[in-house]
Amino acid sequence: MRYIAGEDISDAVRLVREMNSREMTSTIDVLGENVSTKDEAIESTRAAKEVLDVIDKEKLNANLSIKLTQVGLTIDQNFCFDNVKEILELARSRGNFVRIDMEDSATTTATLKLYEKLREAGFENTGVVIQAYMRRSEEDVRRLIEMKASVRLVKGIYVEPEAIAFKRKEEIRRNFTKLLGMLLEGKCRVAIATHDDVLIREAYGLISKLAPVKSEYEFQVLLGVRSDLRDKIVADGHRMRVYVPFGRHWHAYSIRRFQENPEVAGYVLKSILTGR
Ligand code: FDA
Numbered sequence: 001m002r003y004i005a006g007e008d009i010s011d012a013v014r015l016v017r018e019m020n021s022r023e024m025t026s027t028i029d030v031l032g033e034n035v036s037t038k039d040e041a042i043e044s045t046r047a048a049k050e051v052l053d054v055i056d057k058e059k060l061n062a063n064l065s066i067k068l069t070q071v072g073l074t075i076d077q078n079f080c081f082d083n084v085k086e087i088l089e090l091a092r093s094r095g096n097f098v099r100i101d102m103e104d105s106a107t108t109t110a111t112l113k114l115y116e117k118l119r120e121a122g123f124e125n126t127g128v129v130i131q132a133y134m135r136r137s138e139e140d141v142r143r144l145i146e147m148k149a150s151v152r153l154v155k156g157i158y159v160e161p162e163a164i165a166f167k168r169k170e171e172i173r174r175n176f177t178k179l180l181g182m183l184l185e186g187k188c189r190v191a192i193a194t195h196d197d198v199l200i201r202e203a204y205g206l207i208s209k210l211a212p213v214k215s216e217y218e219f220q221v222l223l224g225v226r227s228d229l230r231d232k233i234v235a236d237g238h239r240m241r242v243y244v245p246f247g248r249h250w251h252a253y254s255i256r257r258f259q260e261n262p263e264v265a266g267y268v269l270k271s272i273l274t275g276r
Pocket of ligand 1: 101103131155156157158194195196221222224243
């Protein structure tokens with residue numbers, strides 16, 4: 001439960017309100033990925049649109065994050081495009097923004113291609129994610145800078161082969177810092193999404209050197225991870241957005257968080273035993 005708002009949208013609303021009251025914005029994610037039928041993809045599209053409606057109705061300071069495999073990427077790319085277009089049209093009419101999460105390497109090219117197609121279709125209210133562990137990311141960032149894309153920069157969470165991904169912590173950090181510098185110099189809107197103190201320090205250095213406009217960058221963290229760091233970044237005067245997932249399909253997301261930090265299995269056990 002530490003990583004997830006709850007099963008219902010009302011749980012996400014409660015959490016986002018709490019974040020908003022502490023000077024943080026949010027991005028809401030309806031849990032789920034890799035659907036295998038068009039009906040499931042249509043249902044996910046409906047759920048994403050419902051989130052946009054609720055954000056509007058409840059006057060929350062939040063946007064939406066989606067995964068393309070949730071809305072049909074691996075079923076039919078044109079069908080997926082139409083679903084995302086529907087979501088973006090609604091978001092645009094509400095003055096809102098939709099972030100397209102990045103999934104495993106089997107979907108990277110298709111995800112970036114679909115993003116490009118959306119921009120060509122005139123959608124400015126959307127952005128993508130770049131994973132610093134991917135060797136191809138520098139090339140992708142060059143292309144995204146030309147497009148003046150909005151980019152969330154992360155280390156990357158999926159298990160990828162060494163042939164296409166950096167494996168060592170230091171290499172990933174070095175690439176993260178390099179890509180962040182490129183994006184800031186390229187005047188892209190950047191979301192710096194990490195809980196790594198070393199990278200936060202590097203980011204602070206780049207921000208004071210390159211002096212981006214405050215509205216052009218923000219930090220992002222996941223719900224339930226390092227709230228100490230989150231509060232410190234806000235106290236230091238930077239914008240902060242918290243990723244708030246909710247829904248019934250919490251299994252794959254939670255497993256990835258456990259793999260990142262096996263210590264957490266201990267917290268879970270403790271909370272089961274103590275009821276707290
Ligand atoms: P690192 O893993 O080194 O963590 C730094 C420190 O943070 C750790 O030492 C620990 O103290 C703490 N920490 C990290 N994870 C923790 C956990 N689960 N529980 C408790 N403590 C933890 N990835 C991706 O491939 N595609 C995507 O679209 C996204 N989207 C995304 C959005 C946002 C807002 C964030 C913050 C992250 C993502 N990610 C992602 C995940 C990202 O790729 C990465 O796996 C995690 O952020 C962990 O990497 P860190 O940079 O935090 O460093």
